[in-house]
Amino acid sequence: MIPQSFEYSVPNTLQEALQLLAGGNAKVLAGGMSLVPLMKLRLAAPEHLVDLRRITGLKTLSESSGEIRIGAMATHHDLDSSPLLRQRCPLLAEAAKHIGDVQVRNLGTIGGSLSHADPAADYPASLLALGAKVKLVRAGAERTLNLEDFLVDTFTTAAEPGELLTEIIVPVEEPKTGVSYQKMVQPASGFAIVGVAARVRKSNGQISLARLGLTGVAPSPFRAAAAEARLQGSAGSAEDIRQAAALVSSNIEANADIHASASYRKQMAQVYAARALHAALAEAS
Numbered sequence: 001m002i003p004q005s006f007e008y009s010v011p012n013t014l015q016e017a018l019q020l021l022a023g024g025n026a027k028v029l030a031g032g033m034s035l036v037p038l039m040k041l042r043l044a045a046p047e048h049l050v051d052l053r054r055i056t057g058l059k060t061l062s063e064s065s066g067e068i069r070i071g072a073m074a075t076h077h078d079l080d081s082s083p084l085l086r087q088r089c090p091l092l093a094e095a096a097k098h099i100g101d102v103q104v105r106n107l108g109t110i111g112g113s114l115s116h117a118d119p120a121a122d123y124p125a126s127l128l129a130l131g132a133k134v135k136l137v138r139a140g141a142e143r144t145l146n147l148e149d150f151l152v153d154t155f156t157t158a159a160e161p162g163e164l165l166t167e168i169i170v171p172v173e174e175p176k177t178g179v180s181y182q183k184m185v186q187p188a189s190g191f192a193i194v195g196v197a198a199r200v201r202k203s204n205g206q207i208s209l210a211r212l213g214l215t216g217v218a219p220s221p222f223r224a225a226a227a228e229a230r231l232q233g234s235a236g237s238a239e240d241i242r243q244a245a246a247l248v249s250s251n252i253e254a255n256a257d258i259h260a261s262a263s264y265r266k267q268m269a270q271v272y273a274a275r276a277l278h279a280a281l282a283e284a285s
């Protein structure tokens with residue numbers, strides 16, 4: 001349980017951090033909630049850790065031009081307790097509330113969670129339903145990706161060596177939008193066996209926007225496009241919800257582990273999708 005020895009740097013600015021990372025053999029340390037256990041088990045053995053804790057600019061949450069920008073070092077607690085998010089993007093605040101326990105929420109960060117790309121992490125379900133983007137920065141360059149393109153596979157993202165995730169960008173929620181995140185919790189770890197985020201908007205009695213993001217079910221979190229299409233333009237009746245929920249896991253290869261078989265996960269995805277849709281539609285109405 002003792003990590004291999006490593007060099008440790010705590011830069012004060014983003015530029016300093018990018019220079020340290022430019023060599024390619026340094027790894028970022030954010031909250032340490034996922035990385036440190038891996039190092040202790042020697043499943044990860046970075047030669048050099050670059051701790052981002054002193055870069056205050058990476059912790060801010062701000063709104064401009066219809067978007068909310070969240071610094072990668074904002075903790076789960078920062079998101080859960082943010083008045084800005086609670087009022088302007090409640091689905092993301094709701095997701096943060098479901099993560100781990102108090103200690104994990106106080107130290108773990110949204111940037112660390114997305115970069116770790118655990119297939120059962122909570123944020124991606126809500127962020128996919130929100131159409132989130134992520135900003136990646138390296139010395140002398142930056143790019144913005146849709147979250148779908150950033151999350152490549154289990155524990156794999158599109159970030160290249162030397163690239164830092166600095167910001168997560170989500171839209172300000174529009175009026176008459178209902179949201180809900182429903183999670184089937186694995187009781188020992190707190191992670192999602194299944195997590196479903198629903199975001200729906202109604203106008204003139206019909207659903208004008210339907211977004212469903214799922215986590216915990218497959219190797220990578222995903223949007224349930226067939227279910228969204230079934231809901232679009234419908235009245236959002238109990239039968240519409242039942243039929244849409246039946247589509248969320250119809251064409252996916254589900255994960256299986258000691259906690260849940262693939263067929264159980266697929267079944268629970270439908271149950272939790274129906275719950276999330278009922279709750280979101282009740283709010284939208």
Ligand SMILES: Cc1cc2nc3c(=O)[nH]c(=O)nc-3n(C[C@H](O)[C@H](O)[C@H](O)COP(=O)(O)OP(=O)(O)OC[C@H]3O[C@@H](n4cnc5c(N)ncnc54)[C@H](O)[C@@H]3O)c2cc1C
Nearest residue numbers: 030031032033034035100108109111112113121122165190
């Ligand atoms: C007991 C326990 C329970 C948990 N329960 C849940 C849960 O219910 N739901 C859930 O979603 N998660 C859960 N987690 C995980 C938790 O959310 C972690 O906070 C998260 O996975 C990692 O965030 P971190 O800030 O601690 O990152 P770290 O552990 O510091 O880093 C994780 C990885 O991301 C990289 N990284 C970090 N920040 C950046 C960045 N800005 N740019 C590029 N790379 C970066 C690191 O190099 C490392 O590879 C749990 C963890 C524990 C220990």
